[in-house]
Amino acid sequence: MSKRIEIDDELYRYIASHTQHIGESASSILRRLLQLESSAPNAASEAPLNSAAAEPEVGTRVHNRTIFDSMTSADLAGQRSVVARFLYILSMLHKCHPHMFAKVLQISGRDRQYFSRSAAELEASGTSTNPKQIPDSDFYVVTNNNTTRKKSMLTQVALELGYDEAQAEKIRDFL
Numbered sequence: 448m449s450k451r452i453e454i455d456d457e458l459y460r461y462i463a464s465h466t467q468h469i470g471e472s473a474s475s476i477l478r479r480l481l482q483l484e485s486s487a488p489n490a491a492s493e494a495p496l497n498s499a500a501a502e503p504e505v506g507t508r509v510h511n512r513t514i515f516d517s518m519t520s521a522d523l524a525g526q527r528s529v530v531a532r533f534l535y536i537l538s539m540l541h542k543c544h545p546h547m548f549a550k551v552l553q554i555s556g557r558d559r560q561y562f563s564r565s566a567a568e569l570e571a572s573g574t575s576t577n578p579k580q581i582p583d584s585d586f587y588v589v590t591n592n593n594t595t596r597k598k599s600m601l602t603q604v605a606l607e608l609g610y611d612e613a614q615a616e617k618i619r620d621f622l
Contacts, residue, residue, distance in 0.1 A: 463521035512543045530590050533597050538582040550607040
């Protein structure tokens with residue numbers, strides 16, 4: 448039997464921040480955080496914590512993790528700007544594919560480099576690059592591109608990391 452409770456926004460964000468995969472229920476998260484035994488009979492009937500539970504299956508898996516089962520819609524919604532979402536998505540891709548992420552270093556534009564291991568290298572590759580470090584990584588990315596270019600960059604990153612075209616498009620649309 449399940450019960451409904453009301454919680455404030457801050458508590459909801461705290462619970463959502465501990466989501467381990469898209470579709471994980473609030474009860475499962477709380478049971479894990481409180482170190483309670485799993486309640487198998489009710490677990491199947493619980494509603495997921497976020498609305499992105501219908502993400503597609505991903506064929507290419509590195510360490511059994513993909514962005515689709517690592518990133519939550521609540522986390523993404525917490526990013527207030529396009530640049531913040533862009534950096535967050537790149538950070539999650541790095542988290543899921545740390546050993547392959549260096550492949551992004553070969554992604555560049557016609558006149559400038561998009562990714563590097565140093566801000567100075569990106570600044571030297573063009574004007575107004577506004578390099579930012581990808582959170583929780585040692586990689587930097589130019590952020591002074593329009594949203595369409597950022598989406599294109601995300602698509603290229605996804606393809607380099609082994610996602611297929613449909614999955615890369617889905618990742619691009621997170622922005």
